[in-house]
Amino acid sequence: MKLHTESVVTHSIDKVWETMRDRLPELVPFLSGAESIEVAEREELGPGKVRMLNHWQGNKNVAPKAVRPFLTKGLLRWKDHAEWDDASRAVRWRFETFHFDRLFDCSGHNLFETTGESQTKITIEGDLDIYPERMPGVPKFLAKKLKPKIEGFISNLVGSNLTDLAGGLQKFLDH
Numbered sequence: 325m326k327l328h329t330e331s332v333v334t335h336s337i338d339k340v341w342e343t344m345r346d347r348l349p350e351l352v353p354f355l356s357g358a359e360s361i362e363v364a365e366r367e368e369l370g371p372g373k374v375r376m377l378n379h380w381q382g383n384k385n386v387a388p389k390a391v392r393p394f395l396t397k398g399l400l401r402w403k404d405h406a407e408w409d410d411a412s413r414a415v416r417w418r419f420e421t422f423h424f425d426r427l428f429d430c431s432g433h434n435l436f437e438t439t440g441e442s443q444t445k446i447t448i449e450g451d452l453d454i455y456p457e458r459m460p461g462v463p464k465f466l467a468k469k470l471k472p473k474i475e476g477f478i479s480n481l482v483g484s485n486l487t488d489l490a491g492g493l494q495k496f497l498d499h
Contacts, residue, residue: 331445345374
């Protein structure tokens with residue numbers, strides 16, 4: 325499944341870029357799909373290049389009711405591997421689950437562009453492949469039946485987090 329979102333934040337590209345890269349955990353109160361974000365690793369790779377590993381804890385309450393009984397905190401926790409490049413104002417990212425091998429594959433990139441005075445366009449593109457039959461505790465026959473709901477939930481969670489990120493960033497920078 326392809327992911328694509330475009331959003332405009334009414335702040336300068338420098339402020340938007342630095343906030344997203346350096347202050348992401350502070351955005352949590354402004355994000356509906358996240359309970360927490362923790363910076364686990366940060367490595368300066370050279371001038372203007374940073375590799376980061378963030379740990380996200382998703383919010384179970386955004387899941388469809390039919391899926392909630394199968395969700396644990398562990399299923400809603402993922403690693404966000406990101407490489408930030410100041411020169412291109414782009415970040416490449418890849419998500420991976422903490423406890424469950426290959427429940428989904430998700431990777432992509434974000435591009436930050438100036439679109440006007442104190443306006444930044446954030447374009448997020450990625451690919452998401454989901455494997456609900458690998459979800460622990462869910463019988464295979466039920467996984468097939470629930471697959472559309474599980475796919476919908478995970479893609480909605482990832483997609484809404486990506487979209488919600490710009491909205492949360494806007495609210496954070498406005499306050």
